[in-house]
Amino acid sequence: xTRDLSPAEQKVLATITARIDAIVALGTVAExxxxxxxxxxxxxxxYPAFQQRFARLGRRMREVRFVVREDLPATMGANTVIxxxxxxxxxxxxxxxxxxxxxxxxxxxxxxxLVHELSHSIEEGIGEQPVKDYAYRTGxxxxxxxxxxxxxxxxxYAEAAALLLERSGNAxxxxxxxxxxxxxxxxxxxxxxxxxxxxxxxxxxxxxxxxWVRAGDCEGFARTTFTEAKWKTPEWSVWKRHARLxxxxxxxxxxxxIAERAVRGGVAGLLPRDQxxxxxxxxxxxxxxxxxxxxxPVLVEHGDRITFDPASGALRVPRGTVDRAPLxxxxxxxxxxxxxxxxxxxxxxxxxxxxxIVRALVDQDRDVERQGVATLRxxxxxxxxxxxxxxxxxxxxxxxxxxxxxxxRSRWERLAxxxxxxxxxxxxxxxxxxxxxxxxxxxxxELLRTVHGRTPVPPxxxxxxxxxxKEAALHLTNAYPGQRPELxxxxxxxxxxx
Numbered sequence: 001x002t003r004d005l006s007p008a009e010q011k012v013l014a015t016i017t018a019r020i021d022a023i024v025a026l027g028t029v030a031e032x033x034x035x036x037x038x039x040x041x042x043x044x045x046x047y048p049a050f051q052q053r054f055a056r057l058g059r060r061m062r063e064v065r066f067v068v069r070e071d072l073p074a075t076m077g078a079n080t081v082i083x084x085x086x087x088x089x090x091x092x093x094x095x096x097x098x099x100x101x102x103x104x105x106x107x108x109x110x111x112x113x114l115v116h117e118l119s120h121s122i123e124e125g126i127g128e129q130p131v132k133d134y135a136y137r138t139g140x141x142x143x144x145x146x147x148x149x150x151x152x153x154x155x156x157y158a159e160a161a162a163l164l165l166e167r168s169g170n171a172x173x174x175x176x177x178x179x180x181x182x183x184x185x186x187x188x189x190x191x192x193x194x195x196x197x198x199x200x201x202x203x204x205x206x207x208x209x210x211x212w213v214r215a216g217d218c219e220g221f222a223r224t225t226f227t228e229a230k231w232k233t234p235e236w237s238v239w240k241r242h243a244r245l246x247x248x249x250x251x252x253x254x255x256x257x258i259a260e261r262a263v264r265g266g267v268a269g270l271l272p273r274d275q276x277x278x279x280x281x282x283x284x285x286x287x288x289x290x291x292x293x294x295x296x297p298v299l300v301e302h303g304d305r306i307t308f309d310p311a312s313g314a315l316r317v318p319r320g321t322v323d324r325a326p327l328x329x330x331x332x333x334x335x336x337x338x339x340x341x342x343x344x345x346x347x348x349x350x351x352x353x354x355x356x357i358v359r360a361l362v363d364q365d366r367d368v369e370r371q372g373v374a375t376l377r378x379x380x381x382x383x384x385x386x387x388x389x390x391x392x393x394x395x396x397x398x399x400x401x402x403x404x405x406x407x408x409r410s411r412w413e414r415l416a417x418x419x420x421x422x423x424x425x426x427x428x429x430x431x432x433x434x435x436x437x438x439x440x441x442x443x444x445x446e447l448l449r450t451v452h453g454r455t456p457v458p459p460x461x462x463x464x465x466x467x468x469x470k471e472a473a474l475h476l477t478n479a480y481p482g483q484r485p486e487l488x489x490x491x492x493x494x495x496x497x498x
Contacts, residue, residue, distance in 0.1 A: 001069070001070070001071070002067040002068065002069045002092070002094055003067060003068050003070075004067060004068070005066060005067070005068055005095075005100060008102070009068065009097075009100040009101075010100075012100040012101070012102070013066060013095075013100050015104075015107060016100075016107060016110050016111050016114060017058075017061045017062070019107055019108060019110075019111040020057060020058055020061055020111050020114060020115060020118070021058045021061075023057075023111065023115065023161045023164055023165060024054065024055060024057050024058040026164040026165075026167075026168055027051060027054045027055065027160065027161075027164060028051070029047050029048050029051045031164060031167070032047050032050060032051050032054060032160055032164075033045075033047045034167070035159070035160050035163040035164065037050075037150065037156050037159050037160045037163070038050060038147045038150045038151055038156070039147070040143065040144065040145045040146050040147050040149075040150055041144070041146055041379050042146035042147055042148060042379055043146070043147055043148060044147065045147035045150075045151070046147070046151065049151065050151050050156075050160075053119070053122055053131070053151075053157075054157060054160065056122055057115055057118045057119065057122075057157070060118045060121050060122060061114070061118060063121075064090060064092070064093050064118070064121050065091070065092045065093070066092065066093050066095055067092050067093075067094055067095065068094070068095050068096075068097055068100065069094035069095065069096070070097060072094055072095075072096045073286070075286060075289070076096070077095075077096050077099055077110075077113040078093055078094060078095050078096060078099060078113055078114060078116075078117045079093070079094045079117070080092075080093050080094075080117045080120035080121055081093070081094060082120075082129055084220075084224070084241055084242075085127075086127075086241070087126060087127035088127045088128075088129065088241070089123075089127065090120075090121045090123065090129065093114075093117050093118075093121065099113060099114075101429070102427075102429050103427055103429040103430045103432075104427070104430060105422065105425060105427075105430035105433070106430075106433075108165055108175060109175070111161070112158045112161055112162055112175060113158070115157050115158050115161045116154045116155055116157060116158040117154070118157075119131040119154045119156075119157040119158075120132070120154055128368075130152050130368065131152050131153065131154050131157070132152060132153065132154065132366075132368060132369050132372060133153070133154055133155070133209065133213060133369075134149055134152075134153045134206060134209070134210075134369070134372055134373070134376065135153055135155065135202075135205065135206065135209070136155050136209070137155050137158065137159050137162075137176075137177040138177050138179075138181065138182075138293065139181070139205045139209070139292070139293065140181065140185055140198075140201040140202050140204065140205040140292065140295070141202040141203070141205040141206045141209070142155075142182075142185065143185070143186075143189060144189075144198075144199065144202035144376075144379075144380075145376065146375060146376065146379050148375060149372050149375055149376055152372060159176075161175075162175035162176055163175075163176070173410075173414060178407055178410070178411055179407065179411070180296070180404045180407060180408075180447060181293065181295070182407070183403040183404050183406065183407035184296075184297060184400050184403060184404065185198065185201070186403065187396075187399055187400050187403040188201070188297075188400070191396055191399070192383075193386065194386065194388045194392045194393075194396055195322055195386055195388050195393070195396065196322065196324065196325060196326045196329055196383060196385065196386050197297065197317065197322055197329065199326035199329075199330075199380055199383055200322075200324075200326045200327075200329035200330040200332075200333055201295065201297070201330075201333065202326070202380075203326050203327060203330040203376075203377075203380050204292060204330045204333045204334055204337070205292055206373065206376060207330065207334065207358065207362050208285070208288050208289050208292050208334075208337075208358070209289060210361070210362050210365055210369060210373060211285050211288070211357075211358045211361035211362050212282070212285040212286060212288070212289045213369075214248075214361040214362070214364065214365055214366075215281040215282045215284070215285040215361060216282050217245060217366070218245060218248055218249070218278050218281055218282075218361075219278055219279045219281065219282050221242065221245040221246075221249070222249070222270050222274070222275045222278035222279065223275055224269070225267050225268060225269035226267070226268045226269070227266065227267065227268070228263045228266045228267065228268060230268075231261075231263060231268035232263075244364040244365070244366075245364070246261075247364050248360060248361065248364050249261065249270070249278070251360050252277070252278065252357075255353050255356075257277050257349075257350075257353075258270065258274035258277050258278065259271060259274055277349070280346065280349050280350075281350070281357070281361075283346040284346040284347055284349070284350055284354075285358075285361070286346070287341060287344050287346045287347065288337060288338075288341060288358070291308070291310055291313075291337055291340070291341050292337065294310075294313035295308070295313055295315045296312065296313045296314050296315060296450070297315050297317055297400060298314050298315060298316045298317065298397075298454070299317055299319070299393055299394075299396060299397035299400070300316055300317065300318050300319070300397075301318070301319050301390060301393065301394070302318060302320075303316065303318030303320070303321070304318065304320060304321065305318070305321065305332075305336070306318070306321050306332050306333060306335075306336040307336055307339070307340065308336045308337050308339070308340030308341070309340060310340050310341050310343075310344065312450070315333070315336065319388060319390065319393045322386075322387075322388065323385055323386070323387035324385050325380075325381070325383055325384060325385045326380045326383050327377070327380050327381055328385075330380075334355065334358065335355065338354045338355055338358070342354070397454070397455075398455050401451045401454055401455035402455070404447065404451055405448075405451060405455075405457060405461065408444055408447065408448065408465075409461065409464065409465065411444075412444070412465060412468045412469075412472075413468065415437075415468075415472060416468050416471055416472060419434065419437070419472050419475045419476065420475050422434055423475045423476075423478065423479045431479055434475075434476055434479050434480060435480055435483075437472070437476055437483075438476070438483045438486045438487055438490070441469060441472070441487070441490050442486070442490055445490050445493055445494055448465070448494070448497065449493070449497065452497050457497060459498065462494065462495075462497055462498060465494060466491060466494050466495055469487070469490060469491055469494060470491060472487075473487040473488075473491065
């Protein structure tokens with residue numbers, strides 16, 4: 001259920017609107033070109049066309065209706081709702097309550113979330129919203145989009161906004177996305193002449209992301225009903241906005257998951273139990289999407305199949321399995337992902353047909369996105385297979401761990417600078433972010449232990465990180481004394497690496 005914004009939330013939204021106005025004002029053609037966000041493979045980027053869309057974001061803030069949705073899925077900070085009418089239009093943008101909650105810290109990050117959503121609301125022509133979701137800044141496919149597709153990708157606008165903010169404030173790294181995935185993605189991109197694994201992970205990310213989005217569409221369509229007269233009208237069956245969703249339903253029926261739509265009491269629809277089955281697709285694809293985001297590529301010499309461990313995120317990739325072009329290798333990665341997650345509760349209803357379901361969701365995508373994905377497929381299809389030598393494969397394994405370690409050191413260095421300032425903020429709601437940092441450090445220490453087991457971390461780096469953790473703990477425990485035992489345990493675990 002949604003609700004209108006409270007007066008307090010409206011004030012926060014007004015502040016965010018001012019931030020977005022300032023970001024848009026920075027977005028000249030020259031400044032957007034300097035961000036290089038469109039500099040992917042393929043034809044030359046069209047930054048003037050990108051700037052025309054970017055310049056409309058502030059105006060859309062004042063044209064779109066905003067509502068608060070308390071039960072927005074955890075994977076979403078906000079959601080743009082477009083009607084399923086014959087001529088689609090933007091109905092509203094739904095906001096997570098925290099997006100318009102109290103506090104002044106993080107307003108720039110909230111603005112970036114809305115820049116992403118506002119790009120979805122840009123309309124060109126009658127019923128056309130050209131900006132979709134092909135890749136996210138946090139994912140494996142980031143930097144692999146062609147210039148044409150990147151210009152129609154929502155997170156491209158968020159990334160451009162982030163870089164504009166950093167350049168204007170001389171604050172490099174403050175709003176970009178870092179972390180172990182980004183570090184590994186960057187290293188694999190640099191070694192594209194050694195292996196196609198980076199491109200394969202990117203294509204896997206695109207496939208699972210599109211299947212995830214389409215699973216959400218299926219859930220909504222399953223609840224949709226039609227009058228008997230409309231259902232029996234021959235023209236309806238080829239109506240572009242529903243034909244592919246109906247094809248997906250019919251596939252599920254042919255596989256025995258649900259019964260086909262039928263007319264009951266003058267209304268054509270699915271039975272409630274069948275609606276419930278279709279609704280289970282989204283949680284399952286959410287689990288797959290989460291698994292893709294957690295992938296830790298472990299490059300090994302021996303073995304004849306790729307395997308995935310959902311508990312650790314380890315994707316074990318033997319050298320003999322990667323002598324393939326990106327599209328073919330991505331299929332092996334998808335198989336490993338599906339096999340590795342088969343024991344998860346959300347996967348059980350679909351275990352026998354999981355691969356076919358993912359493929360069908362991608363093949364029966366929305367019209368616009370289907371064309372965009374076809375463009376990306378042609379880009380990946382042009383990349384030839386590469387067979388890495390044993391020496392290069394072993395060296396790349398070490399380089400991936402080194403990239404993760406360098407990223408961790410950089411993030412901890414920035415945290416050491418930020419924590420004292422945040423701890424000194426007057427409002428408790430703004431300091432509250434510190435309460436979750438023990439968990440953040442715990443995840444990183446576990447990551448460090450995993451890396452150390454494969455590629456020993458040098459003693460000077462361990463000492464540097466231990467000192468950084470000690471300094472951070474001092475400020476954190478002053479604000480939240482209850483975190484001291486957990487932070488002391490983390491320091492002990494870090495020191496035990498020696």
